[in-house]
Amino acid sequence: MEQAFFLVLAVLSVGAALSVVIQRSPLYSAFSLIGLFACLAALYVSLQAQFLGAIQIIVYAGAIMVLFIFVIMLLNIRKDAQVLDKHRYLWVLGVPFGLVLAIEVLYTLSKVAKVSIDKPAIGDSQSIGYGLYTTYLMPFELTSILILLAIVGSVILARRDDEKEEN
Amino acid sequence: MLRVIVFAPLLGAIILGLFGKRLSERIIALIACSSIAVSTIAAFAAFAKLLAQQPDSAGVRRISDTLFTWIQVGAFRADFAFMLDPLSGVMILFVTGVGLLIHIFATAYMSGEDSYYRFFTYLNLFMFMMITLVLADNYLMMFVGWEGVGLCSYLLIGYYFLRDYANDAAKKAFIVNRIGDFGFALGVMLIFYHFNTISFIDKTGIASVFTLAANKPIEDLASTALFAGGLTTIAILLFIGATGKSAQIPLYVWLPDAMAGPTPVSALIHAATMVTAGVYMIVRSNMIFGKAPMALTIVAVVGALTAFFAATIGIAQWNIKKVLAYSTVSQLGYMFLACGAGAFGPAFFHVVTHAFFKALLFLGSGSVIHAMHHNEDMRTMGGLSKYLKITFATMGAGTLAIAGFPLLSGFFSKDEILWKVRSSTVLPGSLGTILWLLGLLTAAITAIYMTRMMVITFFGEERFRNAHHDDHGHSGHDDHKAHDDKHGHDSHGGHGGNPHESPLAMTIPLIVLAILSVVGGFMGVPEGLAEKFLPHSLHHYTHSFYAFLQPVISVPVIAGNGGEALAKDHGAELVSTILSSIVALVAIGIGYLVFRGKPLMQMPAFLENKYFIDEIYDAVIVNPLKAISTTGLWKFVDVVIIDGSVNGLAKLVNLTGSGLRYLQPGITRLYAAFIFGGAVFVIGWFFYVVVNR
Amino acid sequence: MVPLSWYLALSAVLFTIGAVGVFVKRNVISIFMCIELMLNAVNLTLIAFSSYYREISGQLFVFIVMTVAAAEAGVGLALVIAVFRNRQSLDADDANLLKL
Numbered sequence: 001m002e003q004a005f006f007l008v009l010a011v012l013s014v015g016a017a018l019s020v021v022i023q024r025s026p027l028y029s030a031f032s033l034i035g036l037f038a039c040l041a042a043l044y045v046s047l048q049a050q051f052l053g054a055i056q057i058i059v060y061a062g063a064i065m066v067l068f069i070f071v072i073m074l075l076n077i078r079k080d081a082q083v084l085d086k087h088r089y090l091w092v093l094g095v096p097f098g099l100v101l102a103i104e105v106l107y108t109l110s111k112v113a114k115v116s117i118d119k120p121a122i123g124d125s126q127s128i129g130y131g132l133y134t135t136y137l138m139p140f141e142l143t144s145i146l147i148l149l150a151i152v153g154s155v156i157l158a159r160r161d162d163e164k165e166e167n
Numbered sequence: 168m169l170r171v172i173v174f175a176p177l178l179g180a181i182i183l184g185l186f187g188k189r190l191s192e193r194i195i196a197l198i199a200c201s202s203i204a205v206s207t208i209a210a211f212a213a214f215a216k217l218l219a220q221q222p223d224s225a226g227v228r229r230i231s232d233t234l235f236t237w238i239q240v241g242a243f244r245a246d247f248a249f250m251l252d253p254l255s256g257v258m259i260l261f262v263t264g265v266g267l268l269i270h271i272f273a274t275a276y277m278s279g280e281d282s283y284y285r286f287f288t289y290l291n292l293f294m295f296m297m298i299t300l301v302l303a304d305n306y307l308m309m310f311v312g313w314e315g316v317g318l319c320s321y322l323l324i325g326y327y328f329l330r331d332y333a334n335d336a337a338k339k340a341f342i343v344n345r346i347g348d349f350g351f352a353l354g355v356m357l358i359f360y361h362f363n364t365i366s367f368i369d370k371t372g373i374a375s376v377f378t379l380a381a382n383k384p385i386e387d388l389a390s391t392a393l394f395a396g397g398l399t400t401i402a403i404l405l406f407i408g409a410t411g412k413s414a415q416i417p418l419y420v421w422l423p424d425a426m427a428g429p430t431p432v433s434a435l436i437h438a439a440t441m442v443t444a445g446v447y448m449i450v451r452s453n454m455i456f457g458k459a460p461m462a463l464t465i466v467a468v469v470g471a472l473t474a475f476f477a478a479t480i481g482i483a484q485w486n487i488k489k490v491l492a493y494s495t496v497s498q499l500g501y502m503f504l505a506c507g508a509g510a511f512g513p514a515f516f517h518v519v520t521h522a523f524f525k526a527l528l529f530l531g532s533g534s535v536i537h538a539m540h541h542n543e544d545m546r547t548m549g550g551l552s553k554y555l556k557i558t559f560a561t562m563g564a565g566t567l568a569i570a571g572f573p574l575l576s577g578f579f580s581k582d583e584i585l586w587k588v589r590s591s592t593v594l595p596g597s598l599g600t601i602l603w604l605l606g607l608l609t610a611a612i613t614a615i616y617m618t619r620m621m622v623i624t625f626f627g628e629e630r631f632r633n634a635h636h637d638d639h640g641h642s643g644h645d646d647h648k649a650h651d652d653k654h655g656h657d658s659h660g661g662h663g664g665n666p667h668e669s670p671l672a673m674t675i676p677l678i679v680l681a682i683l684s685v686v687g688g689f690m691g692v693p694e695g696l697a698e699k700f701l702p703h704s705l706h707h708y709t710h711s712f713y714a715f716l717q718p719v720i721s722v723p724v725i726a727g728n729g730g731e732a733l734a735k736d737h738g739a740e741l742v743s744t745i746l747s748s749i750v751a752l753v754a755i756g757i758g759y760l761v762f763r764g765k766p767l768m769q770m771p772a773f774l775e776n777k778y779f780i781d782e783i784y785d786a787v788i789v790n791p792l793k794a795i796s797t798t799g800l801w802k803f804v805d806v807v808i809i810d811g812s813v814n815g816l817a818k819l820v821n822l823t824g825s826g827l828r829y830l831q832p833g834i835t836r837l838y839a840a841f842i843f844g845g846a847v848f849v850i851g852w853f854f855y856v857v858v859n860r
Numbered sequence: 861m862v863p864l865s866w867y868l869a870l871s872a873v874l875f876t877i878g879a880v881g882v883f884v885k886r887n888v889i890s891i892f893m894c895i896e897l898m899l900n901a902v903n904l905t906l907i908a909f910s911s912y913y914r915e916i917s918g919q920l921f922v923f924i925v926m927t928v929a930a931a932e933a934g935v936g937l938a939l940v941i942a943v944f945r946n947r948q949s950l951d952a953d954d955a956n957l958l959k960l
Contacts, residue, residue, distance in 0.1 A: 021881035047911040098880040105872040150931035154938035833956030839883040
């Protein structure tokens with residue numbers, strides 16, 4: 001039962017990923033990506049990581065993709081089929097390389113040791129919060145500073161030059 | 168003490184070189200002559216001291232003056248040091264003495280030249296180098312002087328450097344000399360290899376080459392000995408050096424062309440001193456030569472052939488200086504013939520007497536040329552005995568001396584050589600007799616051409632009166648064309664006036680040298696003659712030359728060819744002397760009679776063209792070398808190989824760069840693809856290693 | 861029970877697709893989205909491990925990764941806007957000033 005659920009979600013996510021890569025219009029890619037996030041969120045929940053599944057939807061699909069779509073619409077991007085791709089050979093280069101990489105990684109991952117542990121799997125907000133504020137306090141604080149940097153940085157980068165002259 | 172002799176001329180050269188341009192002619196002349204005079208006086212003083220010295224255990228008298236140890240590397244030691252022994256003592260006396268006379272002559276001869284100071288700078292420099300050569304106490308110092316005189320010869324021959332002919336002649340002299348120097352250098356190296364020393368005398372720390380050589384066995388008389396690397400090879404290599412410096416076959420070709428330099432240069436360098444350096448060197452190395460019969464034979468044969476060969480050319484020349492040049496080559500041949508026959512003493516005696524009369528003849532010809540407004544062609548001379556009385560008398564004395572007129576200096580030296588060749592204790596079989604006959608024949612030809620020269624120049628009709636329009640352009644190698652216009656002789660009314668005798672500064676040296684040419688022979692009278700004709704009390708003086716030199720000159724004896732017995736036969740010696748006197752007188756007579764009547768008698772063309780030797784050398788050696796250098800080395804090696812590889816390297820770098828340029832195409836996606844590819848590769852490699860461990 | 865290796869295989873496939881997409885797509889925003897795809901694949905791996913080894917630290921790591929991804933998205937899009945203002949084009953091929 002669970003395996004069927006997994007297979008369905010897996011197929012959906014792979015399909016969404018392929019759609020991201022193959023679609024010409026960035027907007028359609030964005031939508032496909034949102035779909036992918038949804039599938040992944042479902043997978044997370046099936047792995048007893050409920051908190052993160054929720055976070056995935058809220059942060060990724062809700063904030064980051066919205067930002068992407070804002071930017072896409074702001075910049076009024078057309079389909080990039082207008083100009084012929086001068087470097088079509090990259091497709092030819094990419095697919096075999098990709099296959100090679102996939103095979104390598106699969107091969108490695110198949111060597112991973114299989115264990116079974118008695119404890120139940122957990123992923124609720126209590127355990128995450130507990131870990132975050134005790135063992136992993138330092139990364140937490142640093143991440144907050146990182147977000148601050150990101151905010152300041154993006155404001156400066158995206159600002160118009162005529163604002164400077166007003167000062 | 169000896170250093171005064173050496174460095175006085177150097178000081179003169181430096182002063183004249185640095186300041187000469189601003190000094191007047193009189194001051195320049197004063198400085199130049201006084202530096203040589205200082206040297207001469209010091210030489211005589213040193214010689215007197217040498218005579219007063221007690222001989223040491225080996226009977227040798229010597230004065231040494233070491234300045235410092237110049238090179239000391241392992242066993243090789245060459246001191247910057249001078250040595251006066253009998254051989255170098257006699258040599259230094261006449262080098263400085265004749266040098267001084269020539270300097271005095273030149274002060275008047277070169278008067279009016281621009282760059283007067285340059286001439287005397289070079290001449291003083293030459294004296295310094297020559298004295299270094301003579302007084303050196305090891306082979307390396309001698310080589311320094313050897314090269315130095317070659318350099319000064321180049322500078323002085325090319326004194327009129329605005330003339331192509333003079334430049335070419337100077338280059339020819341230097342280059343041909345250099346070929347000989349190569350042999351000399353190899354010989355010195357081989358000497359060091361054998362004896363671990365290159366010093367002439369025993370000193371603390373090093374031995375003398377000659378005392379060591381005296382202990383070596385006599386080598387074989389076989390051509391294999393030449394290449395065996397022993398004493399014969401050394402001797403032959405040294406002789407090659409001597410052929411270059413002293414103008415023997417095959418390296419004599421530079422001497423006739425060296426007449427392009429001013430006449431005092433020809434007198435000093437190419438008659439009295441530099442060219443005899445080769446003979447001096449061989450006489451100095453007599454110990455080595457004495458053990459190498461094959462080398463001695465070759466020296467004798469080359470000397471005899473050169474003497475004969477040059478004499479035959481000399482008889483056909485029209486330029487007065489060229490006649491004397493070939494005469495020098497011929498007389499040098501006599502000296503080498505004597506050396507080759509083992510008669511080092513007589514060879515050196517001939518060096519001394521030759522210095523006297525050849526310098527005299529050259530200076531005399533300078534006087535004639537001066538009177539003829541720098542015309543050297545004898546065809547436009549004649550009848551000058553009326554006008555140039557002192558020159559005529561002195562040159563006459565010189566001619567008689569060189570021709571071997573009895574009782575003059577040349578007679579004693581040449582006769583002794585011929586006798587020693589005949590009675591040689593070194594030359595094999597009857598080679599001595601053959602060379603003796605050749606020497607006699609050459610003596611006859613010598614007398615003939617010298618008489619011819621005198622007759623054409625001083626007797627007969629005054630051809631210079633007819634030819635005065637083109638006496639400048641007439642002669643083949645008139646080297647004073649451009650210079651003549653500045654010459655201070657316009658006051659003599661140009662071409663219309665009579666030739667006049669030269670000033671005192673020129674005639675006094677002539678007179679002094681003439682006296683020496685006449686009486687100088689009496690210090691080396693051969694034993695046989697002295698016994699028969701002179702009272703016993705005078706024997707000490709008449710034999711003084713040979714006795715004085717005896718400690719440093721050995722007489723090699725290679726037993727078994729009958730020479731020893733013959734040498735002691737005074738009767739045969741007397742016969743030989745009388746024979747050579749008769750030959751000389753008859754030849755002088757023939758020369759006078761033939762050329763008095765027909766002064767312009769044409770000689771065979773191939774003699775006048777010096778057997779086309781220069782042309783042959785050109786075709787066989789010079790032009791092929793030039794062709795090889797041009798097409799081979801220049802066009803191929805330099806342009807194709809060297810330039811090609813350097814340019815090719817640049818092109819290679821260029822190509823590599825062009826190729827590598829494609830790594831930076833500016834296509835961002837391609838960069839990302841490269842990163843991806845690299846990552847794939849790295850991951851794969853790691854996993855392969857890790858998983859397969 | 862879904863074996864661990866299935867999740868890992870899925871993650872590998874998603875990662876590869878994202879990686880290929882990075883240099884195949886021309887639009888810079890599309891490239892960015894493929895990068896996000898790769899990050900998500902890694903997230904999946906981490907959560908799978910966390911679940912199977914009963915460790916909470918995997919999920920914590922994913923938490924941090926998400927935060928960083930958000931920050932990165934913000935700054936990156938700001939960059940894209942700045943580049944667009946200068947070049948008036950979002951084609952990655954047009955950023956070729958480094959060409960030799």
